[in-house]
Amino acid sequence: MRCPKGDGCMGTGGAAEPGTQSGEGARKQGWGTGREAGSGPARGRRRKEGVPHFSHFCRVSGGVKLAGAAGAPLAPRAGGARWPAALSHLSLCPPQRHGLAVCLALTTMCTSLLLMYGGIGGGGGHPEPPRRQQQVAAVPSRPPGRGQHQPGLPVGAGLLEGYISVLEHKPLKMHCKSCALVTSSGHLLGSKQGDRIDETECVIRMNDAPTRGYGKDVGNKTSLRVIAHSSIQRILRNRNELLNMSHGAVFIFWGPSSYMRRDGKGLVYNNLQLMNQILPQLKAYMISRHKMLQFDDLFKRETGKDRKISNTWLSTGWFTMTIALELCDRINVYGMVPPDFCRDPNHLSVPYHYYEPLGPDECTMYISHERGRKGSHHRFITEKRVFENWARTFNIHFFQPDWKPEPLTVNHPEVKPVV
Numbered sequence: 001m002r003c004p005k006g007d008g009c010m011g012t013g014g015a016a017e018p019g020t021q022s023g024e025g026a027r028k029q030g031w032g033t034g035r036e037a038g039s040g041p042a043r044g045r046r047r048k049e050g051v052p053h054f055s056h057f058c059r060v061s062g063g064v065k066l067a068g069a070a071g072a073p074l075a076p077r078a079g080g081a082r083w084p085a086a087l088s089h090l091s092l093c094p095p096q097r098h099g100l101a102v103c104l105a106l107t108t109m110c111t112s113l114l115l116m117y118g119g120i121g122g123g124g125g126h127p128e129p130p131r132r133q134q135q136v137a138a139v140p141s142r143p144p145g146r147g148q149h150q151p152g153l154p155v156g157a158g159l160l161e162g163y164i165s166v167l168e169h170k171p172l173k174m175h176c177k178s179c180a181l182v183t184s185s186g187h188l189l190g191s192k193q194g195d196r197i198d199e200t201e202c203v204i205r206m207n208d209a210p211t212r213g214y215g216k217d218v219g220n221k222t223s224l225r226v227i228a229h230s231s232i233q234r235i236l237r238n239r240n241e242l243l244n245m246s247h248g249a250v251f252i253f254w255g256p257s258s259y260m261r262r263d264g265k266g267l268v269y270n271n272l273q274l275m276n277q278i279l280p281q282l283k284a285y286m287i288s289r290h291k292m293l294q295f296d297d298l299f300k301r302e303t304g305k306d307r308k309i310s311n312t313w314l315s316t317g318w319f320t321m322t323i324a325l326e327l328c329d330r331i332n333v334y335g336m337v338p339p340d341f342c343r344d345p346n347h348l349s350v351p352y353h354y355y356e357p358l359g360p361d362e363c364t365m366y367i368s369h370e371r372g373r374k375g376s377h378h379r380f381i382t383e384k385r386v387f388e389n390w391a392r393t394f395n396i397h398f399f400q401p402d403w404k405p406e407p408l409t410v411n412h413p414e415v416k417p418v419v
Contacts, residue, residue: 160326162291163252166269166276166284174224174250176202179328181320182218184209185335186350186362191400193334194219200332204324206316207231210355212241218334218354222249224327226320229255229268236275243279254287254319261289287319295319302386303379315378321387330395338403339384342366 163172180200182188184207197203197219204224205211208231211220225242227235232253235242243251253260259268269286276284287295295314296307307314317336324331335354341347342363352362369377388405390396398404 160323162288162294163285163323164288166253166272166286167280172250172252172285174327176223176328178202178330179204179223179324179332180219181324181331181333182206182209183317183333183335184353184355185337186352186354186357187337187348187400188214188217188335188354189350189357191217191334193217193400197221197334202328204320204327206320208234208238208242209353210238210241214354222246224250224252224323226252226254226316226323228316229253229259231316232268232271243275243282246282248283250283250285252285252287252319252323254292254316257289257292260286295322298322299386302389303382305382310379311373311376312379313376315380315383317380318383321383321390325390325394331397333387333396333398334400336384336387336398337362337401338398338405339381339388341401342381 158173158175160172160174164170165172178200179202180197181204182197194214194216198221200221202223203219203221204226205222206226207228209218211218211222225246253268253272255268258266260266262269264270272284272286276282295318299305299307299312299314299318305312321331321333347363350362351357351359352365353359366380370379370381387396391398391405392408
């Protein structure tokens with residue numbers, strides 16, 4: 001008895017049924033689409049091409065046996081796994097006259113078993129372990145007591161979901177007991193903090209901030225570099241120092257989802273792939289779209305402002321500090337001023353970047369971005385208020401300049417900063 005017209009009858013373990021798989025995916029797997037599963041010329045083409053056609057049943061000695069189009073044994077499952085014992089006595093053979101009830105009963109039984117085992121996949125018959133849920137976006141607006149770890153930040157977890165390798169698409173696995181987060185601020189000039197920074201287990205830097213020529217102040221070691229999509233061209237111009245001499249450093253690139261899409265239309269992702277193919281030893285990672293949405297949610301939860309509605313671009317410092325919270329047990333931040341630093345009329349004037357001494361003044365840059373309403377801007381001062389609040393809870397310390405967040409008043413322990 002032939003299967004009903006238009007019905008794929010049943011699929012194989014680890015693959016969708018012909019009637020449910022997309023046309024392109026089906027052709028790649030050697031399956032017809034749902035339209036090709038019925039009778040007529042389409043079905044004849046499938047037989048001619050040697051594609052298994054599961055449309056007939058017959059009884060043989062020892063039960064029923066599963067076979068290919070020409071009676072050949074069914075191909076092994078993916079990964080070399082054996083078919084379940086319950087299916088090893090099933091076969092497809094030339095049509096014989098059998099009762100409709102027998103055919104339907106066998107079809108139902110076999111389809112159920114195949115779907116059950118097919119859901120397990122081809123990895124040796126073992127179900128995939130549940131993926132660990134990383135919730136970096138769960139930094140609390142209401143900090144727990146000092147010394148307590150927030151469950152949303154899996155300190156020491158090692159496997160960091162949302163940071164995907166460019167070539168292999170695997171999550172980043174990295175953990176550090178102590179980190180030096182080195183900003184690009186002009187406050188580091190003349191600081192002589194280089195040796196202290198290099199003594200730290202992991203050193204985190206941002207964008208294209210160089211070390212050559214500035215080692216005494218910013219150190220020479222780099223373990224992780226967080227890079228914005230807008231800085232990739234500068235990274236490539238200085239590739240001999242920043243890429244070729246990276247000595248095993250990890251690079252995490254972030255950018256808008258439209259630039260990072262992996263369907264061939266993501267301009268930045270395409271360039272990252274090409275770069276990583278030319279430099280296969282480069283440990284290049286990108287932030288996934290889902291993770292980027294978590295960063296947006298975190299900003300809204302900590303500041304009360306929607307990033308898009310407020311025309312805000314999150315800074316590389318925002319991404320770097322949040323990544324450091326996932327990565328490090330202790331964070332020493334070098335070159336970050338407190339949020340009210342620029343309000344002091346006698347504040348020290350330093351360049352925005354230590355490697356651009358003739359560039360714009362740091363406080364001028366901070367204030368202009370904070371007050372900007374037309375177009376998109378970084379909210380540097382708003383972000384620093386959040387970092388100050390996190391430092392009251394987590395193991396974060398600020399140097400050059402050295403400062404500590406003031407404790408919240410007893411009467412208002414949970415008041416968020418006014419942004």
